Amino acid sequence: MTSNSYLSVKALTKYIKRKFDADPHLRDVYVTGELSNVKVHSSGHIYFTLKDDSSRINATMFRSQASKLSFKPEEGMKVFIRGDVNVYEASGAYQLYAQTMEPDGIGGLFVAFNQLKERLQKEGLFNPNFKQPIPQFPKTIGVLTATTGAAIRDICTTINRRYPQAEILIYPTLVQGAGAAPNITENIYLANRHGLCDVLIVGRGGGSIEDLWAFNEEIVARAIFESQIPVISAVGHETDTTIADFVADLRAPTPTAAAELAVPNQQQLYLQILHHQSILHQMMTSKLNFERNRLTKLQNSYPLATPERLYRPFIERLIQVDLSLQNATKLYMMNEKSKLQTIDSKMKLYSPVHQLTAAKQQLTHRTQTLTNRMQQQLAQNKVAFTNQLRMLEALNPLALMSKGFSVAYKEENVVKSVHELEKGDVIQVTFQDGYAEAKIEKKHVQKEGEAK
Secondary structure, three states: OOHHHOOOHHHHHHHHHHHHHHOHHHOOEEEEEEEEEEEEOOOOOEEEEEEOOOOEEEEEEOHHHHOOOOOOOOOOOEEEEEEEEEEEOOOOEEEEEEEEEEEOOOOHHHHHHHHHHHHHHHHOOOOHHHOOOOOOOOOEEEEEEOOOOHHHHHHHHHHHHHOOOOEEEEEEOOOOOOOHHHHHHHHHHHHHHHOOOOEEEEEEOOOOOOOOHHHHOHHHHHHHHHOOOOEEEEEOOOOOOOHHHHHOOEEOOOHHHHHHHHOOOHHHHHHHHHHHHHHHHHHHHHHHHHHHHHHHHHHHOHHHHOHHHHHHHHHHHHHHHHHHHHHHHHHHHHHHHHHHHHHHHHHHHOOHHHHHHHHHHHHHHHHHHHHHHHHHHHHHHHHHHHHHHHHHHHHOHHHHHHOOOOEEEEOOEEOOOHHHOOOOOEEEEEEOOEEEEEEOOOOOOOOOOOOO
16 A cells, blocks of 8 residues: 555544534434533633543533523533534544533522522621611612512502602612613612612512522622612512522512511501500600699798798808908908019019119219229329429439539449549539539548548
């Protein structure tokens, strides 16, 4: 055989794939088995293995079909699958392409219900601590239901019959079909944004589980949980239980019951008012009689009969206290006046004007003292000067010379002794009115005891 006689892997795979495509029994198959290796890809495709005790087959459900599932495929779940079998050329393996999937034994809606219920319960959406109280006397009641069903009629009739004081605000809502859940959710948020209602009734009349399925949707459950307005769920009949019933602040078995739970019964209120009015009247009558008797006793009592005797001691005490107060006030004023005078004296003593006047007086006194002392000192100095002048005049050599004395100079020095002179020296003799030069011819030294 030549090489051209051999098929490529691709050609062989295509050939086998055409065989699968041509087989009408493989185009629409119904298979049951257990899910294994379930992987939900980020693209939304689901890859899994469908197996039984002796065989297994790879299977794929693409996103377009997987998005329609009402439950989440899980490991070990037994399912019914409708699809087709074909070859995946890349691996050369055949596999089952699932179009629909239903849980084995129980319905897919029931599985989805239990799965969502379990998940929301774990998140705490059913926690009683989050339940809001239903107002006892609501002014406005919001009703979210279809305007064409019997539920809206039952709710409005019941409210108008029981409590016509309440205003009904209807939010026309789809409660069945593909767009029901988003519409219910949108109207719950809309009512919260309006903020006009004191309580919301969300529900519809009876039907199959498929008809009621919108109230099992997660978005509806979260909208009810996030509502700031208390929500009463009224879905189907008493035996119908939905996720909305678990999340709602109060569950009503029927729409009519929801209306009864939302408002009080005015007839009962009227009876209650009459009952309370009767009790109040009896209490007031009893109280008035009691107080009237007490008033009579008080009016006849000794203090009220002679009231002036009650306050007489207080008047006397008041007078004494008033006198004491007046005396104390006078004494206080005297003390304060004395203190004020002392302070005033000190203020005057330390007043700048006073100190300035005293300083001026002291300055004048010291100036006068200084003047007197200066005059005395001048007089004393004048006397001393006169005496000194007289003494100087007495010692003035010129005055002596006027009496006939003269002074001899030798070489401009005063000759004080004869020993300073020698024979032949020329001296200058100064007189009162001039001088003369003389030559020493002879000197005589005076001896002791010799007369001059």
